[in-house]
Amino acid sequence: MSREQRGLWLGVVGVAIFALTLPMTRVAVGTPEAPLMSGLFVALGRAVLAAVLSIVFLLATRAPWPKRADWPALSLTAGGVVFGFPLLTSVAMRHVEAVHASVIVGVLPLATAMAGAVLHRQRPAPRFWLCAGLGSVLVVAFALLNSGQGGLRLHPADLLLLAAMACAAVGYAYGARLSQHMRAEHVICWALVASLPVTLPLAWLTWPAQALPATAWGAFAYVSVGSMWLGFFAWYRGLALGGTVRVSQVQLLQPFLTMLFAVPLLGERLDALTLAFGAAVVVTVFLGKRAPIDTRTPSTPTLSPRSPA
Incomplete structure (x- = not known):
């Protein structure tokens, strides 16, 4: 396999693990009723449990400490995937079904590609940005139609999900950048360990006071070990090998996998409107991903010496 092919397949593995995140979060947080x-x-x-596993893994692999220049990017990675995305989605998933949320997730591939293009100074063709805008409009339109507010107003949970997509895109882009010179597994591990002074005391303060069913704890274990840890092993390595803009295309699978998982796990149903909007978002992302991308770093033009008269 070529380097890009390996990256794409690792990306598929990561997306398959991530696709269960929203349904499992819904199982863990329950419903308003x-x-x-x-x-x-x-x-x-989940960040605390994954951080404990990360400490063991870092010690077992004798991981070197990150360089001083890597800490700003690690902080942004942690802000996106350790704090931003998990916090926003966990709060939102009590108020919306996983099938509904999976359509909002449909904008994540374009958001990730856009963040990667900016960070790596790549220049996609205008068609890419046109498709990015169209995909975003479709996602917002779907959220408006399903808001249940009796008017053209977004449900607060939809706003949280859209903000979560932005956080994830930034965390993915910076994590992929670090994975160019660090082991992909070490990137997420160091981000989790660096976050531990904040996540540990807050997790202790928010520990559930009531007894909970085993299904809730099982879902919590999945999002801790799978979504917060192992999924990033494959995902960051795939982004590093195949490129952030290209490999983010495999996230096209995530909304549909999430829908398929949500039906048997949560007893949710798929309607024609949800499927139609999900398919439309995928088409816009597919067209945008096929647009040519200029990977050359812009350079300052030099003036040639004037020829003698």
Whole structure:
């Protein structure tokens, strides 16, 4: 396999793990009528459990300390995928179904590609940006039609999900950048360990006071070990090998995998409107990803010496 092909297949593995995140989060937090874990505990607690696993892994692999120049990028990675995305989605998933949220996730491939293009100074063709805008409009239109507010107003949970997509895109882009010279596994591990002074005390304060069913704890274990840890092993390595802009295309699979998982796990149903909007978002992302990308770094033009008269 070529380097790009290996990156794409690793990206598929990561996306398959991530696709269960929203349904499992829904199982853990419950519904407004039957609440279980708080969204804060799910987000922070899963980061603590993954950080403990990360410490063991870093010691076992004798990982070197990150260089001083890497800490700003690690901080942005942690801000996006350790704090931003988990916190926002965990709070939102108590109020919306996983099938509904999966359509909002449909904008993530374009958001990731846009963040990667800016960070790596790549220049996609105008068609890419046109498709990016169209995909975003479709996602917002779907959220408006399903808001249940009796008017053209977004549900607060939809706003949280859209903000979560932005956080994830930034975290993915900076994590992929670090994976160019660090082991991909070490990137997420150091981001989790660096966040531990904040996540540990907050997780302790938000620990559930009531007894919870085993299904809630099982879902919490999945988002801790799978979504917050192992999924990033494959995902960051795939982005590093195949390029952030290209490999983010495999996230096209995530909304549909999430829908398929949500039906048997949560008893949710798929309607024609959801499927139609999900397919439309995928088409816009597919067209945008096929647009040519200029990977050359812009350079300052030099003046040639004037020829003698």
